[in-house]
Amino acid sequence: MRVLVFLFILGPCLGQHLAIGVKVGARPTSQFEGYGVSESRPYLVGPMIEVSLPHGFGVEFDALYSRFGYTSSGGDIFGSAYFARARANQWQFPILLKRQLPIPLVKPYALVGYAPLYTNGAVINSGVQVDYYGNRTVIPPTSYSADYGFDHGLVAGGGVEFGGSHVRITPEVRYIRWKSPLFSESGSRGYYIQAPQNEVQLLVGIAWH
Numbered sequence: 001m002r003v004l005v006f007l008f009i010l011g012p013c014l015g016q017h018l019a020i021g022v023k024v025g026a027r028p029t030s031q032f033e034g035y036g037v038s039e040s041r042p043y044l045v046g047p048m049i050e051v052s053l054p055h056g057f058g059v060e061f062d063a064l065y066s067r068f069g070y071t072s073s074g075g076d077i078f079g080s081a082y083f084a085r086a087r088a089n090q091w092q093f094p095i096l097l098k099r100q101l102p103i104p105l106v107k108p109y110a111l112v113g114y115a116p117l118y119t120n121g122a123v124i125n126s127g128v129q130v131d132y133y134g135n136r137t138v139i140p141p142t143s144y145s146a147d148y149g150f151d152h153g154l155v156a157g158g159g160v161e162f163g164g165s166h167v168r169i170t171p172e173v174r175y176i177r178w179k180s181p182l183f184s185e186s187g188s189r190g191y192y193i194q195a196p197q198n199e200v201q202l203l204v205g206i207a208w209h
Contacts, residue, residue, distance in 0.1 A: 029196065083127050096111045111158060
């Protein structure tokens, strides 16, 4: 919130253009690796604000929401089976430096930046436990909070700008390298689940001056 207030004040003070809009898009890359199935939603959506600076530069701030989730299962040689189902809300807050490229007829731009990430949700565990003698114990569904906490990554990408003096449309592609996996768990017999550190985003921005 403080960043948004700062940009609202800074834009008029500098006499530069301030654009407010929305960013929508999708992630073609997987959000899950290992013994399970990703149930994350590929979409990204949220508000954006951009301040135009001299010499073709600009600063953009986004708040992008998406849904994270997966189901995973495992077991042992006695017949025990374990199931986990995770659901979480995920927010990315990219802060980007943009630079218009001097190419005629079109308005391409490059961008680099930094993206904090926060994810919070819940996990439901259930299963059946079988001991050495074949006794079976049902493990009822148990839900607990899963605060994946904060992560951050570096962003690079580019896009093309269309539109006039009042409305701007900017399709773009971004690559993010997260500092660490959102989560990573491993077990016996090669079992593991993990969130990848590489992410590709295809986005379209619509902004009004």
